[in-house]
Amino acid sequence: MGAVKKFDAIVIGGGIAGASVAAFLADDGLSVTLLERESSLAYHTTGRSAALFTPYYGPDSMRAFGGLSRNFLESPEFDSEVEILSERKTISLVDKANSMTVDRPPKSVWLDESEFLNRVPFLKPGRYVGAVLDTQVASIDVHALHSVYVQALKNRGGKVVTDAEVTKITLAPSDIWEVEAGGQRYESAIVVNAAGAWGDEIAKLAGISPIGLIPKRRTIVVVSSDQFDGINFDDLPFVIVEPDYLYFQQFGVGQLMISPIDQTPSVPCDAQPDEVDMAVTVARLEDVSTLKIKRIDHSWAGLRTFSSDGDPVIGWEPEVPGFFWLVGQGGYGVFTSPAIGRYAASLISSAELPYAYKSHGFPFESLSPDRFRLDSLVGFS
Numbered sequence: 001m002g003a004v005k006k007f008d009a010i011v012i013g014g015g016i017a018g019a020s021v022a023a024f025l026a027d028d029g030l031s032v033t034l035l036e037r038e039s040s041l042a043y044h045t046t047g048r049s050a051a052l053f054t055p056y057y058g059p060d061s062m063r064a065f066g067g068l069s070r071n072f073l074e075s076p077e078f079d080s081e082v083e084i085l086s087e088r089k090t091i092s093l094v095d096k097a098n099s100m101t102v103d104r105p106p107k108s109v110w111l112d113e114s115e116f117l118n119r120v121p122f123l124k125p126g127r128y129v130g131a132v133l134d135t136q137v138a139s140i141d142v143h144a145l146h147s148v149y150v151q152a153l154k155n156r157g158g159k160v161v162t163d164a165e166v167t168k169i170t171l172a173p174s175d176i177w178e179v180e181a182g183g184q185r186y187e188s189a190i191v192v193n194a195a196g197a198w199g200d201e202i203a204k205l206a207g208i209s210p211i212g213l214i215p216k217r218r219t220i221v222v223v224s225s226d227q228f229d230g231i232n233f234d235d236l237p238f239v240i241v242e243p244d245y246l247y248f249q250q251f252g253v254g255q256l257m258i259s260p261i262d263q264t265p266s267v268p269c270d271a272q273p274d275e276v277d278m279a280v281t282v283a284r285l286e287d288v289s290t291l292k293i294k295r296i297d298h299s300w301a302g303l304r305t306f307s308s309d310g311d312p313v314i315g316w317e318p319e320v321p322g323f324f325w326l327v328g329q330g331g332y333g334v335f336t337s338p339a340i341g342r343y344a345a346s347l348i349s350s351a352e353l354p355y356a357y358k359s360h361g362f363p364f365e366s367l368s369p370d371r372f373r374l375d376s377l378v379g380f381s
């Protein structure tokens with residue numbers, strides 16, 4: 001093991017959460033190192049998402065962060081000129097039973113059957129009374145967004161270390177964290193836990209109680225249009241079959257990406273698609289459409305990790321100096337990453353938050369891990 005490397009902050013996890021907070025911390029003037037276990041960044045959940053910006057989806061906390069992220073996604077900070085967003089309308093198909101309860105985001109439009117069949121001609125007619133067209137959704141270039149953060153971090157002197165699995169985290173009596181990763185020792189007064197599905201494992205390594213994170217597996221199946229006569233997936237919207245039955249969208253050139261919207265609890269792992277979930281995906285697509293699937297071209301699964309109340313966990317571990325939680329982004333961690341990264345970095349570096357956060361009205365401080373430590377707080381009083 002070489003000489004100890006010292007930083008103002010150590011960020012564990014090279015997905016979108018770790019990369020974004022590391023970039024904003026470096027922008028606030030801190031020296032930062034980002035430690036990632038895998039040989040490439042964004043290998044786990046971040047590289048496996050449906051890549052959508054859906055500001056009216058998820059709990060209020062994520063809708064708040066989604067709204068606050070819009071400016072960054074439309075025009076990224078950090079001197080970057082890349083295009084992150086591209087147009088992707090969403091339609092949610094509803095049958096009679098769900099027509100009154102389906103979400104209708106602001107500026108959404110109701111489509112009758114002829115209008116939605118015009119956009120998705122291979123749906124079976126006569127099944128749905130209509131569809132909600134959400135015009136405020138967009139596709140995200142996740143790789144480009146992640147690269148904006150990583151480049152910003154590096155441009156500000158930050159370090160990115162891959163093949164660096166954190167295996168030991170010790171708090172020295174001086175309140176400095178000693179971290180071992182990939183055969184190297186690091187020291188910092190601040191450790192940021194952005195390890196996604198492994199968030200509780202990182203806490204345990206540091207001698208801190210887990211908060212009960214629940215990783216949930218979601219499956220994606222990809223089929224190519226060349227197996228269907230005369231079907232073209234170009235310009236297809238993102239289609240959701242309510243309630244939580246199926247979604248699909250155009251993917252790459254001439255391909256369709258389909259998910260059965262599964263959420264099967266899992267241990268933290270390199271998630272793989274399950275044969276039964278893939279079969280269910282195919283059966284549901286054939287149920288709602290005239291397509292007959294002869295071949296699955298590609299598939300994957302990813303873990304969407306939730307806290308027990310469904311909100312993200314962003315804040316300092318109470319009673320332990322310098323341990324910061326940034327986990328539990330569930331199915332919303334990509335599109336909210338600009339605002340969550342900025343918010344988390346401000347708590348860590350004490351930088352002032354942009355006015356938009358203060359005027360927003362959402363109680364962001366309620367997302368702190370304090371809410372899972374009530375027993376110990378009661379015990380203290």
Ligand SMILES: Cc1cc2nc3c(=O)[nH]c(=O)nc-3n(C[C@H](O)[C@H](O)[C@H](O)COP(=O)(O)OP(=O)(O)OC[C@H]3O[C@@H](n4cnc5c(N)ncnc54)[C@H](O)[C@@H]3O)c2cc1C
Pocket residue numbers: 012013014015016017018035036037038041042043044045046047048049050051052053164165166167194195196197198202218219220301302303304327329330331332333334335336
């Ligand atoms: C199928 C699917 C569809 C989705 N669709 C969307 C969508 O449309 N829009 C959206 O915003 N979100 C979506 N999400 C959710 C989004 O992908 C996640 O919220 C986000 O990627 C979580 O990022 P993360 O950085 O927390 O986790 P991860 O990307 O998993 O990163 C955590 C990292 O920590 C590393 N790590 C763990 N332990 C250690 C250790 N001991 N040492 C070093 N490194 C360690 C891991 O290797 C991993 O790279 C979707 C997710 C899935 C699975």
